[in-house]
Amino acid sequence: MEGKRSILIVGGGTAGWLTAAYLAKFLDVANRPDLSITLVESTDIGIVGVGEGAFPTIRTTLQFLDIDERDFIRATGATFKQGIRFDDWVRTPAPGEHDHFFHPFEAPLYTPDASMVSLWLAEDEATRPPFAEAVTIQHRVAEERRGPKRAEEDGFAAPLNYAYHFDARALARLLADRARQLGVAHVEDRLLGARLNESGGIECLDFERLGTMTADLFIDCTGLAAELIGNAIREPLVSVRRYLFTDRALACRVPRGDPDAPLPSYTIAAAHEAGWIWDIGLRDMRGIGLVYSSDHVGEERARDVLGGYIGQPELAADARLIAFDPGYRRRQWVGNCVAVGMAAGFLEPLESTGIVLIEAAAAMIAELLPPSGPVDASADRFNALMTARFDNIVNFLKLHYCLSERAEPFWRDNVDPASIPDALREMLDRWRSRPPSRFDFTLDVETFAYFNYQYILYGMGFRTDPPGGGMPDTRRAASAFARIRHFGDQAVDDLPSHRELIRQINES
Structure with a gap:
């Protein structure tokens, strides 16, 4: 490398600080006099900080950054997340009648002599257990509010797959501390604007106190x-609202009641007339938010629904309104500028894809950034991979809506074939004859595996033709499901309650 190469990150939060820390660690910035990373953030811009969920990949990222799991849990008020419980997504609830299904992080139990999915499909729909309950022990563990591990087990290791719930503001502070330790320079200042060069790239940035900065x-x-990517370079946002209708969120913090009450180890996603509500239990509070479509319900009605869910209308009245256009930029790396996080695109909070996309972008920038020559040599490859990843996430999120039997206009509009992406419609047609397979997906551009699709499909009541012909092997199926129930019973006996696990970690 000739001379010194510099990276300037504008904006903090999870996106900025995770990217900074990841690049600094991967590129060994602390020991590289030829490379610098500077992050500039404005204190005028706050972080929502009402509780956020992640995907299991966050464990690998934290481990790569050498952040101790216990330190992370204590610093961010974190709890464990073993999946998502979807309340009332399938049918409009009647008074006193509700249903739910579970999307665990654990894959269906593998057996060398039979497919658990095939055995379940062959069973009588009227008597077989719910899909997640039948094929994995994590359903039982989560329902019993057990943690995914024991306190004495090594960090990031456990018998069951898991992620976390955490305070987003606290996570940003933790990542900032780690990034600075890894050699990232930090400046607080307000961006005034960007100046472009003749090729349309960024020439320099103007800040209130720093003046002009180049990189x-x-x-x-x-x-x-x-x-930068939007206001200065003018790379357009491609809206996907024809597929994903939600475009507003009301977010608030709810004080935790009884500190000894059982603590769920999953996100609750509760459907309502025009969207859904997230309910995340942290150590010291609950993060609750209502996601809705402004085409189907007004803000006043949305606040009423949120207040009814919380039971505290005054908190809903003060909830922060976040407006967004679901979509992404097809070119997220343009010349010498690359967007990460919400600047690159945002779809909606469902399934916690925001941080997954930050992790993917940071890892690709680290590996694709050339040590010399044109900085955008791999921009086309980055853009192709990120576009495919966004498109695939759109398909997965839409899957949660387009199979619903709920009667409200929002849900009926989601079932309209015209609102379903072509790729998803083609997959649904295939999956009427066989369940989703690993061969349906290309791993480098996927966030969700084939079994994630199975959990949503069969949780929503999708029907796949039973495999083979003749009478189902009921004895074999009964034996397999009984074995899983037995393993689940053992896990419930062996694992601590989620509340006790969090308490032990915070007191150690």
Whole structure:
């Protein structure tokens, strides 16, 4: 490398600080006099911090950054997340009648002599257990509010797959501390604007106190404002609202009641007339938010629904309104500017894909950034991979809506074939004859595996033709499901309650 190469990240939060820490660790910035990373953030821009969920990949990222799991849990008020419980997504609830299904992180139990999915499909629909309950022990563990591991087990290791719930503001502070330790320079200042060069790239940035700053690579982590990729470079946002209708969220913090009450180790996603409500249990509070479509319900009605769910209308009245256009930029790396996080795109909070996309982008930038020569040499490859990843996430999120039997207009509009992406419609047609397979997906551009699709499909009541012909092997199926129930019973006996696990970690 000739001379010194510099990276300037604009914006903090999870996107900015995770990207900064990841690049600094991967590129060994602390020991590289030829490379610098600077992060500039404005204190005027806050982080929602009402509780956020992640995907299991966050464990690998934290481990890569050498962040101790116990330190992370204590610093962010974190709890464990073993999946998502979907309440009332299938049918409109009648008074006193509700249903739910579970999307665990654990894959269906593998057996060398039979497919658990095939055995379940062959069983009588009227008598077989729910899909997640039948094929994995995590359903039972989560329902019993057990943790996925014991307190004495090594960090990031456990018998069951898991992620976390955490305070987003606290996570940003933790990542900032780690990034600075890894050699990232930190400046607080307000961006005034960007100046472009003749080729349409960024020439320099103007700040209130710093004045003019230049860099070889500018990373836009300014959130929905998209100050660099959107306002300066004018790369358009491609809306996907024809598929995903929600475009508003009301978010609030709810004080925790009884500190000894059982603590769920899953996100609750409760459907309502025009969207859904997230309910995340942290150590010291609950993060609750209502996601809705402004085409189907007004803000006043949305606040009423949120207040009814919480039981405290005054908290709903003060909930922060977040407006967004679900979509993404097909070119997230343009010249010497690359967008990460909400600046690159945002779909909706369902299934916690926001941080997964940050992790994917940071890892790709680290590996694709050339040590010399044009900084955008791999931009086309980055854009192709991120576009495919966004498109596939759109398909997965839409799957949660388009199979519903709920009667309200929002849900009926979601079932309209015209609102379903072509790729998803083609997959649904295939899956009427066989269950989703690993061969349906290309791993490098996927966030969700084939079994994630199975949990949603069969949780929503999708029907796949039973495999083979003749009479189902009921004895074999009964034996397999009994074995899983037995393993589940053992796990419930062996694992601590989630509440006790969090208490032990915080007191150690």
